[in-house]
Amino acid sequence: xxxxxxxxxxxxxxxxTYRHGDLRRALVDAGIALARGGGPDAxxxxxxxxxxxxxxxxxxxxFESRDELLQAVRAAALNALALAMVDELRRLRPLxxxxxxxxxxxxxxxxxxxxxxxxxxxLFRTAFAGVALVAHTPVGGGEAHASPGPFQLLGAALxxxxxxxxxxxxxxxxxxxxAWSAVHGLSMLVIDGxxxxxxxxxxxxxxxxxxxxxxxxx
Numbered sequence: 001x002x003x004x005x006x007x008x009x010x011x012x013x014x015x016x017t018y019r020h021g022d023l024r025r026a027l028v029d030a031g032i033a034l035a036r037g038g039g040p041d042a043x044x045x046x047x048x049x050x051x052x053x054x055x056x057x058x059x060x061x062x063f064e065s066r067d068e069l070l071q072a073v074r075a076a077a078l079n080a081l082a083l084a085m086v087d088e089l090r091r092l093r094p095l096x097x098x099x100x101x102x103x104x105x106x107x108x109x110x111x112x113x114x115x116x117x118x119x120x121x122x123l124f125r126t127a128f129a130g131v132a133l134v135a136h137t138p139v140g141g142g143e144a145h146a147s148p149g150p151f152q153l154l155g156a157a158l159x160x161x162x163x164x165x166x167x168x169x170x171x172x173x174x175x176x177x178x179a180w181s182a183v184h185g186l187s188m189l190v191i192d193g194x195x196x197x198x199x200x201x202x203x204x205x206x207x208x209x210x211x212x213x214x215x216x217x218x
Contacts, residue, residue, distance in 0.1 A: 024062040024072075027054040031073035036122045040129035043070045045217060070129070077127035081116050082150050088112035089153075102164035104155040107211045110183045113150065114207050117187035124187065158218075166218055175218055182214050 030051035034042040049059040063069040086173040088108045095101040117124040148156065158175050161167035167175070189195040190203060198206065 023052065023054065023058065027052075027062060027069065028057055028072050028076060031069050032123070035073050035077060035126040036120065039122045039125040040070060040074075043073050043126065045069050070126075074126055074129060077120075077123040078149055079147075080120065080123055081113070081127055082153060084120075085109055085112040085150060085153050088115075089128050097164045098143065098164045102157075102160045102166050103215055105160055106179070106215060109154055109157045110211050110214060111207065113183045113208075114187050114190070117191050121191045124191065126183075127162045139150070151176060151180065161218070171177070171218065179214050179218065182210060186210050190196070 027048050030048040031043045033051065034044065034047060037213060043066070045059060045063060046056055048069060049056050052059075059069075060211070062070070085108075086113060089105065091105055092108055095104065155176050158167065158179070162169055162172050186195070186207065190198070195203070195206070
């Protein structure tokens, strides 16, 4: 028989399930941690619910499937990449030469992209997992965000080259795809391909050479 005193004590016992705050955010944060450690394949809804401290059924109020959670985590990974690019841009020192500054701006975008791939390889792989085209995905993806995404930041850098007179206007259309393909290709070779064997010094040298090629090729 359960007494009122027993019920009172039981009601004060801590529960292992999530009872307060933003559960969706907690699940996404858990998914981000999984992606950071193991890439997109590691983002599993059941494991995310376990890390968030909820029963699996509770998660379905926010994510009906593992794919929905993966898309939210992918958006967060794109956001992290964009923020890394913005941080690199903020390190640029003002230059009196408009052309030199525009070129430095483009190089900063590319350098940040490649560095993020190496430093956050799990998130980088997740950012581009199972997506036909991420070019027009804003920072945050399906989350509430108004900031530009990685592709938009690249586009702005190219526009700056045009306004500075360093890139002919007739060569501007589609330039994003050329620059993006180059830096993304090197990033993948460094984290998943034969360039994994390069030393840190050699990776930096190859990165500089690639950015030189992109800048001069455009």
